[in-house]
Amino acid sequence: MGLEFDANKPIYLQLIHRISSEIVRGDKREGEKLPSVREYAVEVGVNTNTISRVYRELELLQIVTTKRGQGTFVTEDVNRLTRLREEMKQEQIKQFIMDMQEMGFSINEMLEGIMNNGSEGQ
Template sequence: MGIDFQPDKPIYQQLIDRLAGEIIRGLRKPGDKLPSVREYAVETGVNANTIQRVYRKMEQMNIAESRRGQGTFVTEDTGKLHELREKMKETYIHSFVQDMSDLGFTLEEMSEGLAHYQEGEQDD
């Protein structure tokens, strides 16, 4: 089908993450029009009710806005988009730290590891 969804999270949540990721990476820019509900439904293989929910939630998160009769757009409020980027960073760090702690690593070992990782990256 359109997208392979992970089993452990609601589909609408995965679509919000996907669109938010595209906005953060700059694939969708401030003020860009999002696909119509029907278009995005067909593209992702998901029902239109779910896409409507995705757009409504994104409006509530202030990262999208709907304009009467025109559709839904990425917000032009770059402050909000910056907030989104920071929030995403926190989410990923949180889950990284969680996984590492479960394996028995201390925060110190993690930051040492990250510094070491960064050196390795620069050598390449």
């Protein structure tokens, strides 16, 4: 096992993003238990210090909660998860706009492209 990681970003940030995506997609539901630090470390192929940090940062972001002696769980706060979904959307859109502007596309061209692609995709 083990994941491939991007070279230009800290691994712990990539794992925070990965877990957040799984939650937004619904692969991990509110209140669901996350794997133990060691299990998840073996699964993704990083050391346990890194996973501890990932869980700690997710807890600071109030996306997960740690219950003493029981483990780490996705928050049951649905409002927080709705906000997370919005945050991840904004983050992706900002990145997309930045990349497109770098190549010289206008917002109107982007919108037109999205609409055309969107209708093809349905």
